[in-house]
Amino acid sequence: MTRPRGAAERFVASLPAVLRPKVAPVYAPLIAIKPLNVAIAFEDExxxxxxxxxxxYGPDGADRVAYCVGAATTDAACARGWIAERRGRKADDLVASLIADPPLSPLIHVSGVHKRGDIAERLTAHGIPTRSVAVYDQVAQDLTHEARALIQGGKPLILPVFSPRTAHQFASQVPQAGTVRAIALSEAVADALVQGSYGAVSVAATPDATAMCDAIARVLSDLPSGVENILNCPV
Structure with missing residues (x-):
């Protein structure tokens, strides 16, 4: 799987029951999550x-307000004691929502070292004071020997890719692989794969886990008859 191990396992567990017998997940994350042990002092933010x-890796909510991207992040924030509001599926949705309906307090974007969307900068430019604090790092990893062997083995591989950074890493390590059917979470993720040459690159209908599962099902149904259908997610 393209994701860090914990997130990859949760995604595989979320696959519909009809798909699970058809897939054999392989875990070889290209990103490892490293906590930074940063303490954040909230005031009225x-x-x-x-x-x-x-x-x-952020603090407990203590009944403070949080604005979130995606259902999974919102649910996680609620579980940590935040009064969490979902504001769209992606960063642009959240920024547009907050600009249209500005909060009464300043904001802190609790993030990783590597982040996209310039959220704090864009909100601050629109009169919503926002600072960004990184509480974890996303450390690049090399492909495992098992993953490289699978890619070279000739069987069809389905590769879900969830971030542009991971897509860039995969394309730099595997610039060509005709056996790989890549499924990108978004157009931005797909764009990061264009330098490579793969069997196919498709994009999920919406940037969420449900749409990724639907895309996997479509790719599986399109594989030639008689070919062993394997969900090898070799990154």
């Missing part, structure tokens, strides 16, 4: 969370 990792 509300939080922004764009990932469940930000919630996990």
């Amino acid at each position: 509300a939080a922004i969370f764009t990932s469940a990792n930000g919630v996990h």
Whole structure:
């Protein structure tokens, strides 16, 4: 799987029951999550969370307000004691929502070292004071020997890719692989794969886990008859 191990396992567990017998997941993350052990002092600020990792490595909510991207992040924030509001599926949705309906307090974007969307800068430019604090790092990893062997083995591989950074890493390590059917979470993720040459690159209908599962089902149904259908997610 393209994601860190914990997130990858949760995604596989979320696959519909009809798909699970058809797939054999292989875990070889290209990113490892490293906590930074940063203590955040909140004053009158509300939080922004764009990932469940930000919630996990950030502080308890203590009934403070949090604005979140995606259902999983919102659920995680609620579980940590935040009064969490879902503000869209992606960073642009959240920024547009907050600009249209500005909060009464300043904001803190609790994030990883590597982040996209310039959320704090864009909100501050629109008169909503926002600072960004990184509470974890996303450390790049090399492909495992098992993953490289699978890619070279000739069987069809389905590769879910959830972030542009991971897509860039995969494309740099595997610039060509005709056996790989990549499924990108978004157009931005797909764009990061264009330098590579793969069997196919498709994009999920919406940037969420449900749409990724639907895309996996479509790719499986399109594989040639008689070919062993394997969900090898070799990153």
